[in-house]
Amino acid sequence: MRHVRLGDSYLVRLDTDEEVVGAITRFAAEEKIDAGSLTGIGAVRDIVLGYFDRSAREYLRQTLTGEWEILSLSGNLALKDGRPFAHLHVTLGGREFQTLGGHLFEARVGATVELVVRPLPGYQLRTLDDATGLYLLDL
Numbered sequence: 001m002r003h004v005r006l007g008d009s010y011l012v013r014l015d016t017d018e019e020v021v022g023a024i025t026r027f028a029a030e031e032k033i034d035a036g037s038l039t040g041i042g043a044v045r046d047i048v049l050g051y052f053d054r055s056a057r058e059y060l061r062q063t064l065t066g067e068w069e070i071l072s073l074s075g076n077l078a079l080k081d082g083r084p085f086a087h088l089h090v091t092l093g094g095r096e097f098q099t100l101g102g103h104l105f106e107a108r109v110g111a112t113v114e115l116v117v118r119p120l121p122g123y124q125l126r127t128l129d130d131a132t133g134l135y136l137l138d139l
């Protein structure tokens with residue numbers, strides 16, 4: 001991973017084979033980003049997507065094979081149990097130009113992943129919400 005700070009934001013480049021969610025979480029910890037937003041593009045493989053089944057109060061998980069373009073990655077950064085937590089969603093494009101998307105649990109970088117990370121001042125907590133069973137932004 002490489003990064004440069006430009007004004008209030010960071011440009012971040014993830015390298016081939018890095019795990020995306022872990023790399024973003026480590027970056028937030030190293031740069032002490034306790035709240036923020038991010039966007040990204042690139043390519044990934046070994047992808048695990050989620051869809052939250054609200055009645056079952058759990059995520060359905062789907063593993064994708066092959067390499068996919070990240071058409072859009074967006075998310076936010078907050079603190080969960082005292083540690084940075086990245087909540088990420090992606091829209092992916094396949095070699096037949098089909099699209100799929102969902103909550104991003106994990107993925108390995110293909111050629112590259114390019115992110116813009118925008119820290120927000122202060123910090124933001126996520127706490128367990130009994131009604132949904134999810135760790136929601138504690139606003």
Ligand code: ZN
Pocket residue numbers: 087088089103104
């Ligand atoms: Zn989500």
